[in-house]
Amino acid sequence: MDLKQLNAFIAVAELRSFSAAAQKTGLSQPSLSRLLKQLETDMGVMLIDRYHRPLHLTEAGSFFYDKISSILTEVDTVVSMTQRLSAPSSALNIGFVPSILYGLLPDVIARLKQSSPEIEVNLKDISSYQQMDALKSGDIDVGFGRFAHQDLWIQQILLRHERYVVALPKAHPLAHVREQRLIDLANNRLILYHQTHLPISNDSTHPQSAAAEPITEPLLYLFAQYGISPFMTTTVSDLQVALGLVAAGEGITLVPASLKTVRTEQISYQSLIHENVTSPIYLHTLQDFVHPKIPELLSAIYHVYEQRGITYRRQKFQAPL
Structure with missing residues (x-):
């Protein structure tokens, strides 16, 4: 087997169409079919069930796709890294x-x-x-x-921890309280905005919900560290939308301290007493x-x-x- 055969198989497996796969790979349909047939012949295994529309992978084909797609991704990564190592961009x-x-x-x-x-x-x-x-x-x-x-x-280094602050509407009863406690914020609608969640931890100290499921939403995780569950939550697409809702009086949220200069006409940013509530x-x-x-x-x-x-x-x- 060779990379052309494998890439042809991956395209068909993902698109479930010979015509769409041929277009993606830049091959003619007969050429694509020949590559797939040769791959199956070399392996002695039928990978694609051609008698259904859209096309289906056989059980063996599904197994092969799951394994080979990750390997090809690594090959692409190695090729890209080798090219950059040879000629680093300025x-x-x-x-x-x-x-x-x-x-x-x-x-x-x-x-x-x-x-x-x-x-x-x-x-x-x-x-x-x-x-x-x-x-x-x-x-x-x-x-x-x-x-x-x-x-x-990937390798990474931790640069620093940034304290969270609470963002409240200017008319909120707690808007002028200089040092806030999470327990005092629990009766508010908490606006959630993270699209990335924390990885699931096997650590027994990882906060759990009532259903014993790990809490991976970052803001809920912070509350759960203190055994607190907000009364109500709303999830939005990004941080700017969250601050827009706070400005409109629709709830509160927590943001890194560097954002406390945003929408200051409508939002009051106050510190939290909890030193470990950081981003x-x-x-x-x-x-x-x-x-x-x-x-x-x-x-x-x-x-x-x-x-x-x-x-x-x-x-x-x-x-x-």
């Missing part, structure tokens, strides 16, 4: 989640360009989990995210390829932290072996 492509942009990222980029004027920087708004695939494909070289990831292809900021890149400009990015980050008096522990990515 540009530094940086992924970030939106909440980072409201914090120190603009200052970091300004410092980076000041210290290294020759660096071309491209910024891309992309979620924490999407950054994993973007790193592998080469769309980004490094990413700022809010979640830890377990991925053999981490991670920096991640590939395990086997570190863009040559990333050390300069880290230097810029730590320079800004020192200017702002932010506590941090200096770290660096491991060089590929």
Whole structure:
């Protein structure tokens, strides 16, 4: 078997159509059919049930697809990484989640360009989990995210923890209380906005719901750490929509402290007394390829932290072996 045969099979398995798969792969339908037939002949196994429409995979075909698709993804990743290692781009492509942009990222980029004027920087708004695939494909070289990831292809370092603040409508009875407690917020409608959830933990201390299911929504997880369950919740598509609803008096939410300059005419941001109610900021890149400009990015980050008096522990990515 060869890669052409495998890619042809993957296309048919995913699209369940010879014509659609031929269009995707740029092959003629007869060529696609020959590749698939040769693959089945080489393996001595029927992978595709051709007598149903749309096409179905046989039981063996489903098993083969599940296993081979992940292997081909790794092959593509290795090819992309090898190409970048051979000819590193002069540009530094940086992924970030939106909440980072409201914090120190603009200052970091300004410092980076000041210290290294020759660096071309491209910024891309992309979620924490999407950054994993973007790193592998080469769309980004490094990413700022809010979640830890377990991925053999990725290495990450924790930059710092950012305190959450509570966002309340200006007319809310607690809007002028300087230090808030989660228990006092539980009777409000909590607006949830995270599209990425925490990974399921096997740790016995992981907060559980009444049904003993792990709580993975980040804001609910924070409340659950104190044995609190909000009275009512509403889930929206992103952080900006959540703050819009708070401004309209439709509920409250928790946001990283860097966002407390947003919609200040309608929203009151107040501190929480709980020191461990924080949102981490991670920096991640590939395990086997570190863009040559990333050390300069880290230097810029730590320079800004020192200017702002932010506590941090200096770290660096491991060089590929």
